[in-house]
Amino acid sequence: xxxxxxxxxxxxxxxxxxxxxxxxxxxxxxxxxxxxxxxxxxxxxxxxxxxxxxxxxxxxxxxxxxxxxxxxxxxxxxxxxxxxxxxxxxxxxxxxxxxxxxxxxxxxxxxxxxxxxxxxxxxxxxxxxxxxxxxxxxxxxxxxxxxxxxxxxxxxxxxxxxxxxxxxxxxxxxxxxxxxxxxxxxxxxxxxxxxxxxxxxxxxxxxxxxxxxxxxxxxxxxxxxxxxxxxxxxxxxxxxxxxxxxxxxxxxxxxxxxxxxxxxxxxxxxxxxxxxxxxxxxxxxxxxxxxxxxxxxxxxxxxxxxxxxxxxxxxxxxxxxxxxxxxxxxxxxxxxxxxxxxxxxxxxxxxxxxxxxxxxxxxxxxxxxxxxxxxxxxxxxxxxxxxx
Amino acid sequence: xxxxxxxxxxxxxxxxxxxxxxxxxxxxxxxxxxxxxxxxxxxxxxxxxxxxxxxxxxxxxxxxxxxxxxxxxxxxxxxxxxxxxxxxxxxxxxxxxxxxxxxxxxxxxxxxxxxxxxxxxxxxxxxxxxxxxxxxxxxxxxxxxxxxxxxxxxxxxxxxxxxxxxxxxxxxxxxxxxxxxxxxxxxxxxxxxxxxxxxxxxxxxxxxxxxxxxxxxxxxxxxxxxxxxxxxxxxxxxxx
Numbered sequence: 001x002x003x004x005x006x007x008x009x010x011x012x013x014x015x016x017x018x019x020x021x022x023x024x025x026x027x028x029x030x031x032x033x034x035x036x037x038x039x040x041x042x043x044x045x046x047x048x049x050x051x052x053x054x055x056x057x058x059x060x061x062x063x064x065x066x067x068x069x070x071x072x073x074x075x076x077x078x079x080x081x082x083x084x085x086x087x088x089x090x091x092x093x094x095x096x097x098x099x100x101x102x103x104x105x106x107x108x109x110x111x112x113x114x115x116x117x118x119x120x121x122x123x124x125x126x127x128x129x130x131x132x133x134x135x136x137x138x139x140x141x142x143x144x145x146x147x148x149x150x151x152x153x154x155x156x157x158x159x160x161x162x163x164x165x166x167x168x169x170x171x172x173x174x175x176x177x178x179x180x181x182x183x184x185x186x187x188x189x190x191x192x193x194x195x196x197x198x199x200x201x202x203x204x205x206x207x208x209x210x211x212x213x214x215x216x217x218x219x220x221x222x223x224x225x226x227x228x229x230x231x232x233x234x235x236x237x238x239x240x241x242x243x244x245x246x247x248x249x250x251x252x253x254x255x256x257x258x259x260x261x262x263x264x265x266x267x268x269x270x271x272x273x274x275x276x277x278x279x280x281x282x283x284x285x286x287x288x289x290x291x292x293x294x295x296x297x298x299x300x301x302x303x304x305x306x307x308x309x310x311x312x313x314x315x316x317x318x319x320x321x322x323x324x325x326x327x328x329x330x331x332x333x334x335x336x337x338x339x340x341x342x343x344x345x346x347x348x349x350x351x352x353x354x355x356x357x358x359x360x361x362x363x364x365x366x367x368x369x370x371x372x373x374x375x376x377x378x379x380x381x382x383x384x385x386x387x388x
Numbered sequence: 389x390x391x392x393x394x395x396x397x398x399x400x401x402x403x404x405x406x407x408x409x410x411x412x413x414x415x416x417x418x419x420x421x422x423x424x425x426x427x428x429x430x431x432x433x434x435x436x437x438x439x440x441x442x443x444x445x446x447x448x449x450x451x452x453x454x455x456x457x458x459x460x461x462x463x464x465x466x467x468x469x470x471x472x473x474x475x476x477x478x479x480x481x482x483x484x485x486x487x488x489x490x491x492x493x494x495x496x497x498x499x500x501x502x503x504x505x506x507x508x509x510x511x512x513x514x515x516x517x518x519x520x521x522x523x524x525x526x527x528x529x530x531x532x533x534x535x536x537x538x539x540x541x542x543x544x545x546x547x548x549x550x551x552x553x554x555x556x557x558x559x560x561x562x563x564x565x566x567x568x569x570x571x572x573x574x575x576x577x578x579x580x581x582x583x584x585x586x587x588x589x590x591x592x593x594x595x596x597x598x599x600x601x602x603x604x605x606x607x608x609x610x611x612x613x614x615x616x617x618x619x620x621x622x623x624x625x626x627x628x
Contacts, residue, residue, distance in 0.1 A: 248491070332491040334442075335536045347554045348554045
C-alpha cells in the first residue's frame with residue numbers, strides 16, 4: 001500500500017510540472033438541484049456525463065423566472081420579479097467547519113470571496129432557500145502529505161495557485177481549504193452564480209468551475225480540473241415554405257430549412273384548433289424528426305387541423321413557430337378500392353378460389369410436387385452411394 | 389511438334405478442363421425483373437383499367453432469388469429442381485372522392501412470389517469446350533402473396549355501407565414458363581474463376597437474361613385477381 005502511495009504521489013508530482021495538469025483521480029460523482037431546482041438530463045447530472053448544457057427554457061426554469069423577467073434589479077427593460085415571488089440571492093452566513101485556521105486566514109487575507117451572493121465557504125453555510133445546484137466530487141485518496149484545494153468560478157487562469165487573488169471575472173466558490181475528505185466532497189452553488197440573473201435570448205456563454213489542488217510542501221506541486229457548463233440561449237431559425245397535403249385520415253406536411261447550418265431536428269405540432277407558442281400544452285406533437293417532411297396519421301376525416309413546425313438545436317432550444325397551415329383529411333380511394341370499384345372479383349384472403357379448371361390444375365400441381373420430391377430423393381440417394 | 393500445338397490449342401480453347409473443378413450440386417440465382425406490369429386490368433372490359441389509373445404502366449420492381457439442386461448433369465445438359473422467392477412492389481396515387489383528382493396519398497401493391505419447378509440447361513458445351521453461352525428453360529408452379537397498402541401504410545380493405553366487403557391481401561396460384569440464356573463468365577477470367585472455386589466452391593458464374601411468361605390467376609379462376617404478366621429478368625447465377 002505504501003509503495004502504491006509513493007508511486008501515485010510521484011505521478012502527481014510529475015504531472016504538476018505542468019501546473020494545469022488534470023487532478024489525478026478527479027471525478028464528479030453527481031450533480032443535484034436544491035431548493036426547487038429540477039435539473040434536466042442535458043445538464044449532465046450523472047458521473048458518466050461528459051457535457052453540461054443549459055438551454056433557454058432550462059435557464060428560465062432554474063432561475064424560476066418567465067421569459068423577459070430578471071432577478072437583477074438593475075437590468076434595463078426587463079421585468080423585475082419581486083422578492084416575494086422569487087427569492088433573490090442574499091448574503092449567507094459562512095460557517096466553514098472543514099477549513100483549518102490557516103485556510104480561513106488565507107481566505108481572509110486574499111479577500112477573494114467576493115461573490116455578490118456570498119456563496120463562498122464550506123459545507124456549513126446556511127442557505128435560506130436559495131436555488132442551488134450541488135456538485136458531489138472526489139479525488140484519489142492516495143496523495144502524499146498535506147494538500148490544499150480551492151474552487152473558483154468564472155474566467156480564471158488555470159495555472160493559478162489555490163489562494164490566487166480573485167478578480168472581476170474569477171471568484172471563489174470555496175477558498176483555500178485543506179483537502180481532508182478525499183473520497184467525496186460537495187460544493188453548493190447558487191444558480192445565479194452559474195447562470196446570472198436573467199436569460200437573454202440569443203446569447204451563448206460558457207461558465208467554468210475550476211478545481212485546484214496544491215501541495216503544502218511545495219506550491220509548485222499543483223493540479224487543476226475544469227468543469228465546463230455551456231449556456232446556449234440562441235434558438236435556431238424558423239422553417240419556411242410550410243406545405244400541407246391532405247390524405248385519408250392523414251395530413252402530410254413538408255417544409256424547407258435553408259437558414260440553419262448547425263445540426264437541427266424538427267418538431268411537428270398539430271391540433272384541431274389554432275394554437276401558438278403559449279398554448280402548446282394540449283397540442284399533439286412529434287419530435288426528433290430529421291427529415292423535412294412528416295405524415296400525421298390517425299386524424300378524423302372532415303375535421304380541420306392546424307399544423308406548425310419548430311426547429312430544435314443540440315441544446316433543445318426551440319425556434320418560434322412559423323405561420324400555421326391548416327388542412328382537412330379527406331376520403332381517398334386506394335389501389336385495392338379502385339380495383340373493387342371497377343368491378344374486380346377478388347375478395348382477398350387465403351381461401352381456395354379455384355374453379356373446375358383450377359381444381360384440375362391443382363391436381364397436376366400435386367402430382368408434380370410428388371414427382372419433384374421423388375426425383376430429389378433419388379438424386380440424393382445416388383449421390384450418397386457415390387460418396388460411399 | 390504437333391502434340392505441343394494441340395496442347396496449346398486445348399489450353400486456349402478449353403482452359404477450364406485443365407484444372408479439376410469441385411463437384412456441382414446447387415444452382416443459385418439472383419434476378420431483377422424489368423417491364424413487369426401485372427395484368428390486373430385484363431380482368432376488366434376494354435376501357436376499364438383501375439391498375440393503370442392508379443399505378444401507371446411502368447414496371448413493378450421485383451427482386452427474386454432461387455436455388456436448384458442438380459439432379460442430372462451430363463452430355464445432355466443439366467436438369468435441376470428447386471424453388472425461390474422474391475419481393476416486388478409498385479407505388480401509385482389513389483383518387484379523391486370525385487374519382488378524377490389524384491390524391492397525395494400513396495398506395496402500394498406488394499408482391500411476394502414463391503415458385504418451385506424444374507430447370508433444364510444445355511451446358512455440356514460450356515462445361516466441355518468452354519463455349520460460354522448456355523441456353524435454358526424452366527417450368528415453375530408459383531404462388532404469389534399480395535397485399536395493397538393505403539396512404540398511411542395500413543393494409544387496404546374495401547368497405548360497402550361501412551362494412552368490410554373484401555380484404556386487400558391474399559394469395560394467388562399460377563405457373564410460370566421461362567426461357568433464357570446464360571453467359572459463362574469463367575472463360576473471360578479463368579484464373580479468377582479457379583480462385584473462386586478453390587476459395588468458395590463456386591464452379592461457374594453466369595450473367596443471365598431470361599424471358600418469363602407468368603400466369604397468376606388461380607388457374608383461370610374468375611374470382612381471383614390477375615397478377616401474371618410477361619417480363620424480362622436480368623441477373624447472376626452461380627453453380628456450387
